Amino acid sequence: MEKYFSKQFNYNDIKAVIIDFDETLYFSNNIRDYYINFIQKSIMILGNYTKEKANEIMLEYGFTKENKKSPSFGKTCSKFGISKNSWDNYRVDNFFAFDYEKAQTVSAQTLENMSRYFPLYLVSNEVDKNIKIKAKKLNIDLSVFTKILAPSVTTLLTHPSKKEVYANIAKELNILPSNMLVIGDRLKVDVEPLLELGGSGIIVKHPDEFKIILNEMNKFLLV
Numbered sequence: 001m002e003k004y005f006s007k008q009f010n011y012n013d014i015k016a017v018i019i020d021f022d023e024t025l026y027f028s029n030n031i032r033d034y035y036i037n038f039i040q041k042s043i044m045i046l047g048n049y050t051k052e053k054a055n056e057i058m059l060e061y062g063f064t065k066e067n068k069k070s071p072s073f074g075k076t077c078s079k080f081g082i083s084k085n086s087w088d089n090y091r092v093d094n095f096f097a098f099d100y101e102k103a104q105t106v107s108a109q110t111l112e113n114m115s116r117y118f119p120l121y122l123v124s125n126e127v128d129k130n131i132k133i134k135a136k137k138l139n140i141d142l143s144v145f146t147k148i149l150a151p152s153v154t155t156l157l158t159h160p161s162k163k164e165v166y167a168n169i170a171k172e173l174n175i176l177p178s179n180m181l182v183i184g185d186r187l188k189v190d191v192e193p194l195l196e197l198g199g200s201g202i203i204v205k206h207p208d209e210f211k212i213i214l215n216e217m218n219k220f221l222l223v
Helices: 031-047 051-060 073-080 084-091 108-117 128-138 162-173 187-195 209-221
Strands: 002-004 016-019 120-123 147-149 180-184 200-203
Touching: 002 187, 016 162, 031 051, 031 073, 031 084, 073 084, 108 120, 108 209, 120 162, 162 180, 162 187, 180 187, 187 200
Parallel strands: 016 120, 016 180, 120 147, 180 200
Antiparallel strands: 002 200
């Protein structure tokens, strides 16, 4: 777990918690393998590359099984000769599957307890219908979230960036970004957009770390 807190950070000042979905609310030992294979297949189909050429370009831009800090493919697909529109249209009906039965998830009770302190917002770049499919397979109850902010099939091409979504949440709640905390698995994609607005973030590597975060919240917020 990595914390990116402002100098004045205090859980008592937090008014909303934002949570990412993929690889944040669940974890699977072989999920990175599935993801890299999915990206490889996507590049071969959309870019008309051979497997060897696809692997060569993926290595150049950090899309390897070892590099878990690879950038968002949606933001770098142009480097592969693939337009953002082509990628977005493709991922509407294509997303990487993994071994759902062996995946570990954040407990429903942990999320429920967090929601007693703050409104929880699920913010993801994944298509909303795909989130619901995965959540059902993983037995993740999405009803605990105040809102699920993710692109739909019809809004995928015009959906705002995460930074814009975070700013909109602050405006909707009439709070400052410094009153918000984001929990995700990737620094650049999930956390940095809120840091740039003045908020704070936590990178989690495993769903069990949510229990640690909840325990810290309890220490500060329980009266």
